């Protein structure tokens with residue numbers, strides 16, 4: 378973490394300096410007196426340092442019951458960054474740190490996030506049947522944000538579907554060699570090792586007009602939401618941490634727009650993908666693709682199946698919150714050991730991020746036990762609970778640049 382270079386909020390500034398000389402003299406007097414009366418012991422103002430006893434206390438105070446109760450509280454509802462539900466979770470973490478008497482900071486700032494508006498996907502099968510696909514997971518419509526890709530542009534496309542395997546450049550070369558013209562088509566891509574944002578960009582470079590990504594062989598029929606933005610951090614402050622009142626770019630500037638894909642995209646379930654893939658015809662799926670493929674794919678296309686995919690993006694500048702607990706070091710006050718995890722969760726988030734946050738809260742509880750016994754770490758420890766990570770490390774980037 379770099380030291381602040383402008384005049385940021387005083388999160389990591391030194392101790393308050395109300396008459397330091399007087400305090401120092403008082404300290405000398407008190408410790409002098411103390412040493413006189415307790416010649417062999419330490420001074421009372423020196424914090425307890427790490428000893429086998431503090432280490433044992435820290436390790437044995439680990440507790441599954443507290444962690445599981447934090448996890449339960451955190452997973453009661455999703456908390457998408459910038460929403461009211463998210464604010465409740467901010468308060469939960471902040472109150473936890475404060476309740477432990479830890480020095481707590483709630484650093485709030487604005488960032489450009491992206492939410493879904495109207496979304497629809499209609500499949501036009503070759504026999505004339507039109508199917509309007511249900512996009513939310515069964516039973517979760519309205520409770521969890523509809524599956525979407527943050528920073529996907531709005532768009533409505535009506536075109537033939539083509540299956541492009543993992544959507545890598547080599548996959549497009551295979552299709553080209555097979556004589557498949559993907560230009561003007563909607564691509565269905567199986568999720569692989571490649572970052573989804575890169576998959577969308579590669580699609581548009583190859584003439585694709587929209588991208589639908591699914592998890593091949595996903596037995597749970599889950600849908601992977603996520604960002605398709607290129608790079609990390611608030612798109613309006615590319616490469617620097619947006620401090621309050623600091624420089625920000627406009628939405629329409631090139632530096633901002635080049636971080637978003639040019640064509641719309643969306644994640645879909647394996648079941649929905651199969652409805653479309655099973656109805657494709659044309660060239661047979663190449664053997665190399667087929668050996669690891671779980672879904673039934675009629676052919677790579679293009680077509681005859683058509684889809685009408687409509688996506689409406691809502692960009693918003695919203696308040697997001699990084700919450701910190703600071704435990705001051707006794708020797709190297711200005712050196713920080715950061716322990717952190719993001720807090721925002723688009724769905725229930727029991728694994729990512731809430732299990733990590735539950736562990737972070739329990740570590741805070743255990744450090745508080747030690748500080749109550751007079752212990753202090755050698756370097757300053759900062760427990761960090763970052764916001765808006767799922768949008769592209771928006772809160773995390775802000776912290777590390779601060």
Ligand SMILES: *[C@@H]1O[C@H](CO)[C@@H](O)[C@H](O)[C@H]1NC(C)=O
Nearest residue numbers: 436437438439440441442444
């Ligand atoms: C916590 O639960 C795990 C898994 O059940 C177990 O291995 C571990 O010993 C438990 N720890 C404590 C401190 O109870």
Ligand SMILES: *[C@@H]1O[C@H](CO)[C@@H](O)[C@H](O)[C@H]1NC(C)=O
Nearest residue numbers: 556557558559560561562584
């Ligand atoms: C590929 O398809 C597009 C859109 O239908 C068309 O404009 C283009 O001429 C086709 N290219 C070839 C090589 O057939």
Ligand SMILES: *[C@@H]1O[C@H](CO)[C@@H](O)[C@H](O)[C@H]1NC(C)=O
Nearest residue numbers: 497499533534535685686687
């Ligand atoms: C595609 O769907 C959108 C949203 O329902 C609709 O407004 C549009 O007219 C449709 N386009 C076609 C070509 O059917």
